Amino acid sequence: MDETFKLPQYKIFINPIDLRELKRDIWIDDPVPAQLAIEGKKLEIDLSYRGSHIRDFEKKSYQIAYYKPKKFKGSSLVHLNAEFKDPSFIRNKLSFDFFREIGCLAPQSRHVFLTINGKAEGVYLEIESVDENFIKRRGLPNGAIFYAVDGDANFSLMSDLDKETKKSLKLGYERQWGSAKDDLHLQEFIYKINTLPKAEFEKEIPRYLNVEKYLRWVAGVxxxxxxxGFVHNYALYRNGATGLFEVIPWDYDATWGRDVNGKRMEANYVPFDGFNTLTARILDENSFRSQYHRLLEDIMNHQFTIEFMAPRVEQLLHSIRPSVLHDPYKKQQIEQFDQELAIVTLYIEERRNYLKKKVTMFD
Known part of the structure; x- marks a missing residue:
């Protein structure tokens, strides 16, 4: 068998008229009908572009909503990310897997090879949607999910975009699952973050936030x-049983030593103590800060090591390399792809050195 097809194949077929309509305006979110052949099955789907600035890229990313049947493998919606600016294709998946390793909720993902009307579109990352099915799949209590849709999801009363007081405490968020009552819980959470007196914060904030899970998420970022990651690339899940908020990572291709444009990122570029209002208030409390430092040290002793991560990076790169050679947008850059193991391992080494100094300095 051709090694290209070791990856699951996504074969999408679209009426040429609908395909022309899809391409007519990349900024329209309206889907077009299509058929998906996958794993020996033929499914009716709605296909649309996804993302914001990434729609300008030559290689597009897509959202698939299952139409008939309404669900496939327990999902009603999946995302296909082109990972166009990531020379390795793996940073998003590597990050989601890492978050789960350190005890956070994170989407499942896998690499696939996409064709549209028989034309190869290349290697994509299939990402699980963070929605009600995400909750059910994990056996979690039903609860609300909010997407952080822009920089105003900064846990502050001040807008990150226009630097003025927010007109709504919901600004920056879009409810994906839940009810209007859940909007009130979110607004109360944001209000409490910003108005609790310091003398009450340490005792009161655990009534709204799973602090340990939040610190693990901060560590992951x-x-x-x-x-x-601190003001945008995440979703909020409010556990219906505990009433506590948790954070779920999203959009992690600009990581592990490369920025949003795919360029090398300095290992000290992202501060070790974050930069949103909630993180600042959490780490201003001695007990939480000590807990965070212990967590950083534990992860650096176990998961964030070259010994732990390098085999995972190497395995992911090896599994997709034959397919990258057939990706019409990326096959000419295979030499750069082959350097990515060294790029990621060097980043881990340099980032560890930076974080060790910071933790020691603040102890």
Whole structure:
């Protein structure tokens, strides 16, 4: 068998008229009908572009909503990311896997090879949607999910975009699952973050936030160096049983030593103590800060090591390399792809050195 097809194949077929309509305006979110052949099955789907600035890229990313049947393998919606600016194709998946290793909720993902009307579109990352099915699949209590849709999801009363007081405490968020009552819980959470007196904060904030899970998420952002991670690339899940908020990472291709444009990122570029209002208030409390430092040290002793990560990076790169050679947008850059193991391992070494100094300095 051709090694290209070791990856699962996504074969999408679209009426040429609908395909022309899809391409007519890349900024329109309206889907077009299509058929998906996958794993021996033929499914009716709705296909649309996804993302914001990434729609300008030559290689597009897509969103697939299952139409008939309404669900496939327990999902009603999946995302196909082109990973166009990541020379390795693996940083998003590597990050999601890492977050799960350190005890956070994170989407499942896998690499696939996409064709549209028989034309090869190349290697994509299939990413699980963070929605009600995400909750059900993990056996979690039903609860609300909010997407952080822009920089105003900064846990502050001040807008990150226009530097003025927010007109709504919901600004920056879009409810993906839940009810209007859940909007009130979110607004109360944001309000409490910003108005609790320091004397009450340490005792009161655990009534709204799973502090341990939040610190693990902060650690994940810090270790992977997602510059936008503190104010944007995440979703909020409010556990219906505990009433506590948890954070779920999203959009982690600009990590592990490369920025959003795919350029090398300095290992000290993302601060070890974050830069949103909630993180600042959490780390201003001695007990939480000590807990965070212990967590950083534990992860650096176990998961964030070259010995732990390098085999995972190497395995992912090896599994997709034959397919990268057939990616019409990336096959000419295979030499750069082959350097990515060294890029990631060097980043881990340099980031560890930076974080060790910071933790020691603040102890």
């Amino acid at each position: 810090v270790f992977t160096s997602n510059y936008d």
